[in-house]
Amino acid sequence: MSIIEFDLENGLGGEKKDGAGSQRGHSIYDQNQFDTGDEYQNLVRYISNYREGRRKSVASISPDDDAVKKPWWKFWAKKGVAPGMDQSSFEVPDDWLITELQQGLRSSEVEGRRKRSGWNELTTEKENMFLKFLSYFTGPILYVMEIAVLLAAGLRDWIDFGVIIAILLLNAGVGWYQEKQAADVVASLKGDIALRATVVRDGTEQDIKARELVPGDIVIIEEGQVVPADARLICAYDQPEAFDEYKQLMAEEEGEEPKEKKGDDDEEEDIHHGVSLVATDQSAITGESLAVDKYMGDTCYYTTGCKRGKAYGIVIANARASFVGRTATLVQGAKDQGHFKAIMNSIGTALLVVVVLWILISWIGAFFHNLNIATPEDSSNNLLHYVLILLIVGVPVGLPVVTTTTLAVGAAYLAKEKAIVQKLTAIESLAGVDVLCSDKTGTLTANQLSIREPFVSEDVDVNWMMAVAALASSHNIKSLDPIDKVTILTLKRYPKAREILEQGWKTEKYTPFDPVSKRITSVCTCDGVRYTCAKGAPKAILNLSNCSEEVAALFRSKAAEFARRGFRSLGVAVQKNDEPWDLLGMLSMFDPPREDTAQTIAEAQILGLQVKMLTGDAIAIAKETCKMLALGTKVYNSDRLIHGGLSGTTQHDLVERADGFAEVFPEHKYQVVEMIQQRGHLTAMTGDGVNDAPSLKKSDCGIAVEGASEAAQAAADIVFLAPGLSTIVSAIKIARQIFQRMKAYIQYRIALCFHLEIYLVTSMVAINETVRVDLIVFLALFADLATIAVAYDNAHYEQRPVEWQLPKIWIISVMLGILLAIATWILRGSLFLPSGGFLQNFGNIQEILFLEISLTENWLIFVTRGGQTYPSLQLVGAIFGVDVLATLFCIFGWLSGPSYQTTPPTPERFIDNNGRTSVVTVVVVWCYSIGVTIVIAIVYYLMNKISWLDNLGRKKRSRQDTSMENILSHLSKVAIEHERDESKGISRFHLASKATEAEMDE
Secondary structure (H helix, E strand, O other): OOEEOOEOOOEOOOOOEOOOOOEEOOOOOOHHHHOOOOHHHHHHHHHHHOOOOEEOOOOOOOOOOOOOOOOOOOOOOOOOOOOOOOHHHOOOOHHHHOOOOOOOEOHHHHHHHHHHHOOOOOOOOOOOHHHHHHHHHOOHHHHHHHHHHHHHHHOOOHHHHHHHHHHHHHHHHHHHHHHHHHHHHHHHHHHHHOOEEEEEEOOEEEEEEHHHOOOOOEEEEEOOOEOOOEEEEEEEOOOHHHHHHHHHHHHHHHHOOOOOOOOOOOOOOOOOOOOOOEEEEOHHHHOOOOOEEEOOOOEEOOOOEEEEEEEEEEEEEOOOOOHHHHHHHHHHOOOOOHHHHHHHHHHHHHHHHHHHHHHHHHHHHHHHOOOOOOOOOOOOOOHHHHHHHHHHHHOOOOHHHHHHHHHHHHHHHHHHOOEEEOOOHHHHHHHHOOEEEEEHHHHHEOOOOEEEOOEEOOOOOHHHHHHHHHHOOOOOOOOOOHHHHHHHHHHHHOHHHHHHHOOOOEEEEEEOOOOOOOEEEEEEEEOOEEEEEEEEOHHHHHHHOOOOHHHHHHHHHHHHHHHHOOOEEEEEEEEEOOOOOEEEEEEEEEOOEOOOHHHHHHHHHHOOOEEEEEOOOOHHHHHHHHHHHOOOOOEEEHHHHHOOOOOHHHHHHHHHHOOEEEOOOHHHHHHHHHHHHHOOOOEEEEEOOHHHHHHHHHOOEEEEOOOOOHHHHHHOOEEEOOOOHHHHHHHHHHHHHHHHHHHHHHHHHHHHHHHHHHHHHHHHHHHOOOOOHHHHHHHHHHHHHHHHHHHHOOOOOOOOOOOOOHHHHHHHHHHHHHHHHHHHHHHHHHOOOOOOOOOOOOEOHHHHHHHHHHHHHHHHHHHHOOOOOOOOHHHHHHHHHHHHHHHHHHHHOOOOOOOOOOOOOOOOOOEOOOOOOOHHHHHHHHHHHHHHHHHHHHHHHHHHOOHHHHOOOOOOOOOOOHHHHHHHHHHOOEEEEEEEEOOOOEEEEEEEEOOOHHHHHO
16 A cells, blocks of 8 residues: 655654754745735645745844833833733724735834734733732742841841841742743743734735734635734625725715614524625534634634634724624733632741741740849840741741742743743642543644545546645635645645646635534536535535435445554545535544553553543544553544433432443543543643643643634643643643642741741740740751742652642651750750760850751751652752851851850869850761751651552542532533413523523524
C-alpha cells in the first residue's frame, strides 16, 4: 500500500519550532500572489508551489512598545490614555464610522483615535508598581508587625525599631522584585499568542496586530480567522461595488424609529438584507453549536471565529467596549482570592490566636515575678517588652511574601517550559490535579495528518474522486482547515486530478462542515454542467446516495476496517445536475500518536494522574488510538453518556471509570468535567477551540494547548506554547515542586514560631529570664534572610497529587517546635551546672542561646524540605552566610546587654561581663546544634512514615453520594410549568417532565 503523507500544517515533512514563536509550516510565498486571477488557477498554483517556509515571530513585539509615555512623577497616571478617559465606556462618534471602503483610514487619523478609544485588547488593568509595593505591607500578619514597630518606638528601643522596619522593607522589596521579574518572563512569551488582522489603510491592505485597530478601521473578515473586534459587515470581499448599497441601508436604519422591545413569548422576525456574507461561530457567547449567518449590516462579535465567507467590515467598538469586553468588565473587579490565599489566611489567623495566648501566659508569670509594665528601659524583663518579643517571634512576617514569591518564581520556571501562567493560584490547582481530560489531536497525536491509499468505488477514476474531494473543500488558501489542507495538498501526487481542476470550474455555493449534517457541500459548474460535491462522515455521505445494498455494505465494512486501524474516514460523493448521487469512494486519514505519548501516559499514571481522552472521532478510531497508547479501551460513545438511559450514580460511575469518550461535542466535555468534579476529583481540561472555552472555565485547571484560539486562551488558566502531552506532564511535575517548596517553608516557619514561644514563655515564667529583644529581632531577620532563597531550591515532586493537609502540617510543625524548645532548654539547663555545662572557658548566656537558636532554626529548613534532592547553592549560601553572622555575634558579644538575675541564680565564674564567648564554646554549640538537627531529621522522617499521619487531612478523591446524585439527576428532568385558566381567571404552577431536545426542536 502506498502512503502519501502530508503534515497538517506543512505539507510534506513534520512541523518544527525554532525558538519562541518562530514556527515552520507556512508557505514562503507571499499569499497575495494567489489573490489574483481565477479561483482554481490559484488553487493549482498553491498545490504546485507549496513548500516549507518560516514565519517571523511576533514574540519579540512588546505590547507596550507604542504606548504613550508619561512623566516619571505621574506614577498614578495610566499609560497611553488621556486623563479622565474611560475606554470601556467610550462611545464611538457617528462620524468615525463613515470610512471609504477602498481607501480606509489614513495613518494620520489612527493615533488620534487610539488616544481616545485605547488599544484594541482585553487586558486586565495594569498594576501601579508603587501601589503594588505598598500591598506587601498589608494583611493580618504584617499589620501585627507594624504594631510591633509602633511598640518599639514607644519603648524607645531604636535598634529594634530600625531592624523591624528593615525586616518589613526586606520582605516587601524582595517579594516585589522577584514577582516583577517572574511576571516579565511570562509577559515576554505572551507575544507568541498575539492576534493579527487584515486592515485597509491608506488605500492598501495591511497585516497588523489586532490590538492596533481603532473604531472606523475597515477590516477583512474571512474564513478560518478570529474576528479581531466588533465589526459591522459592509459587503462581500469580491463585491466592493455593494458599498453604496450598504450606505443606503445605514441611512435607512438611521431614519427609522427604535422598535419596541418584544416580550419573551413573541416570535422574533429577523429581517436580513441580501445574502449571507459570512458565518461565525458564536458558541462561546450564545451556546449555539451551528455557525450563525451574518448579513449586510449585521455585527460580527470580537473573538468569534469565521467559519465561511470573506467580507469587508467596519470596526464599531474596540475590545474593551465590545460585547465580549463588556461582559469581561463585569467580572474584572472581582478578585479571585483562591484556595491558596484562604490557606495562608487561616494559618496566619491561627498563629495570631496562639501568640495572644502565649502573651497572656507570660503576663501571668510576670505578675508573680513582680515585673513592671515598661521599666527598667534597658532590660527586656517587663510586660511591654514581653509583648514586643512574642509578637516578633510569633508572627511569621515572611510567610505571605515568601510563599507568593515562590509562586511567582515558579511561574517563571513554567514559562521556560513554554507554559504561560494566567493566574498564580493555577499552579496550586495544577499540582493537585488527579484527572486530566485531554483532547486527541495535537496533544496525544502528532497533529501530522496523512492520507493513506484511498478506497475507490468500482468503475471510478481515482483522479476524479480526488478532484471532487478538492472541490468539496475550502479554497481559502490563507487559512485552510487541516483536513481540507491535506486533501488539497494530496493532489500534488495526482497530476491528472490537478488537470481536472484547470478545466474552468466555478464555485457557486460553498457550505462548510457543521455537526448536524456532518459534511461539506460545494456547488460548482464546469462547461455549463452543475456538480454538487460532498465530503464528510461516511455515514452522512452514504445517506445521500441511493446505491445498492451490496455497495452500501462494502462501503460500511471499509469504513469499519479503516476505523479499526485507527484511520479517520471521509466519504466522497458527487451529484451531476439533478441526477442521483454517485458514491465515489473514501479517503483514509491517519494522525499518528506522538513518539513520546505512550511513555508520558505511563509516567502520568505513576504520578497518580488518570488520563481520559475526549475526541470527536468515531469510537473505533478512539479505541484504536487508546490501544496504541496503552491508555485503556473503556471508551464510550457520547450518546451513551447523554441518551443512553443512564442517570444519577450509574452515569457518574461511567464517567469516572471511562478511559475516554468519542464523538464528543463541547457540551459533552463540560458535562464530563462537572461529573468528575462532583466525585471529588481535581480536573485539568485541555482545549484549543472557541467551543472549549466553557469546559476550560469549569475545570479546576483549564489548559489551552498550542495553537489554541484566543477565546480558549482567555478562558484557560495556563496557556501552552509547546505541543504534546509531555509538556503538560512536565508542568504538573514543576507545579508539584513549587508546592513542595511552599509546604516546606510553611512547616519550617510554624515550627520556628512554636519553638521560641514555648521556650521564651516557659523561661519567663520558670526562671524570670528571656532573650534580649535586640537579639530577638536579629533572629527574625536571619530567619527571613536565610529562607528567601527557598523559592530557588531543588525541590522534589511527590508521586501522587498534592493537597494542603493542614492537620498533618500543624501536627508535624508543632512537634518540631517542641523538639527545638527542648533542645534549647537542655543547653540552658546545662549552664546551671557547677561545671558550666556547654560553656567552656568563658561566655555569655544571651549570646550562647542566640547562636544555638539561630543555628538549629536555620538548619530546620533542610529537614522540612526532605532528603530526596540536594539543596540548591542559593539556599546553602544564604543559610551559611547567616550562620557566620550569628557566630560573629556570639564571639564578639554584640548586643548582649547586662546579665539577668535568674531564679535559681546562674554560676557567675564562667560569665564574661563584656558579652564575649570563647571559640571553644562556639565550637561546642555548633556540634550540639548539628546533633539536634540530626535527631529532628530522624523524628521528621519517622513521622512521615506513619500511614495515618501521612494521609491525615487528605480528601477522598472518589467521593460517592448516591442519594444526592440520584436526586439531582431526577431534578434535572423536572420543569416548572405555568398554566392559566381563562374561564376562572386564575393561574397556577406545577411540576412536569422536562421536554427532550427533539421535542423542543419540533
